Each structure stands twice: as C-alpha cells, then as structure tokens.
Amino acid sequence: MYRPLALVAALALAALQPACGDAQAPPRPERQVRLELGSPADGTSVRSETVELRGTVQPQSAQVEVLGREVAVDGGSFRAEVPLEPGANLIDVSAGARGRRPAFAATRIVREVRVALPDAVGHDADSAKEELEGLGLSVDVQDAGGFFDPLLPGDPKVCEMRPRAGKQVLPGSDVTLMVARDC
Numbered sequence: 001m002y003r004p005l006a007l008v009a010a011l012a013l014a015a016l017q018p019a020c021g022d023a024q025a026p027p028r029p030e031r032q033v034r035l036e037l038g039s040p041a042d043g044t045s046v047r048s049e050t051v052e053l054r055g056t057v058q059p060q061s062a063q064v065e066v067l068g069r070e071v072a073v074d075g076g077s078f079r080a081e082v083p084l085e086p087g088a089n090l091i092d093v094s095a096g097a098r099g100r101r102p103a104f105a106a107t108r109i110v111r112e113v114r115v116a117l118p119d120a121v122g123h124d125a126d127s128a129k130e131e132l133e134g135l136g137l138s139v140d141v142q143d144a145g146g147f148f149d150p151l152l153p154g155d156p157k158v159c160e161m162r163p164r165a166g167k168q169v170l171p172g173s174d175v176t177l178m179v180a181r182d183c
Contacts, residue, residue: 035055
C-alpha cells in the first residue's frame with residue numbers, strides 16, 4: 001500500500017527535475033558599471049565659458065562619454081572640459097563596459113553672464129528704458145518730477161538710476177529709472 005504512493009511521489013519529483021543533459025545554471029544578473037561624478041557639484045554656478053567635469057568609473061576599463069563624446073579614462077578617473085551656454089546647462093555622462101549594464105548620470109551647471117549697466121542718466125527716458133530692456137533687464141520707470149514737472153517743456157529724461165551705471169548685474173535684474181523733465 002505504501003509502495004504506489006512512494007512511486008507516485010518519485011515520478012512527480014522526476015518530472016520537475018530537468019534531465020542531466022538539460023541542466024542549465026540560472027542566469028547570473030549582469031553587474032552595473034559604477035559611475036560617480038565628482039566635481040563640480042550639481043547646481044554649481046560659474047562665470048567661465050567652460051568647466052572641467054571630473055569623476056570616477058568602475059571597472060577601470062569602462063568607456064565614458066560626456067555629452068556624447070568619448071573621454072579618456074585613466075586608472076578609473078576621467079575628466080572633460082565642457083563648454084557652457086549662458087544660463088542653465090545639463091551635462092549628461094554615460095559609462096559602459098563589456099558584460100555589464102551601462103550607468104548614466106547628469107549634472108546641472110549654471111553659467112552666470114552678468115551685464116554691465118550703461119549710464120542712462122541724462123538720456124531720454126523712453127530710449128533708456130528700451131536700451132536696458134534690450135540687455136534683458138526688467139525696468140521700472142518712476143516719476144521723480146514735482147507738482148509742476150508736467151507743465152515744463154521737453155520730454156522726461158533719466159535723473160537717477162538704481163543700481164548705478166557700471167554695476168554688473170544678472171540678466172532679469174530690476175533697474176529703476178527716476179525720470180523728470182527737470183532733474
């Protein structure tokens with residue numbers, strides 16, 4: 001009575017086991033390339049036209065691309081001189097090696113381009129506003145004339161400018177023009 005039950009159990013186990021010639025090891029998961037960006041830090045602001053991007057990669061034989069261009073890897077370290085556009089820049093980096101999954105990283109670098117404020121004092125108010133807006137600045141025109149200013153002849157001119165001429169400011173900065181017919 002116990003033999004048929006043991007036989008059924010043995011046959012069931014045999015059906016689940018692969019034949020000797022069919023045995024395959026389970027696939028090993030592919031290891032990923034290790035990619036780390038060192039400097040400059042993500043979100044850094046610079047004033048230069050280029051930045052040197054540095055990082056490390058494992059294995060040391062991995063190939064690295066910065067902005068789609070291959071860069072040299074020496075002892076697991078790499079660096080690349082990257083040109084920057086004014087404003088925000090996204091720099092993507094990829095690394096790959098034979099038999100491994102590739103790795104990807106990105107960093108954001110902001111290139112600040114400052115504008116030197118021209119001297120608008122004494123100039124026609126409308127022309128001064130147009131010139132400053134042409135430089136990417138936000139211009140606020142305020143009346144600096146007294147009660148009788150509207151009765152005076154001529155067009156309003158710039159009497160005062162804040163910040164003052166020559167100051168270096170970022171595009172989008174606020175500039176206030178105090179205008180009147182008689183300063």
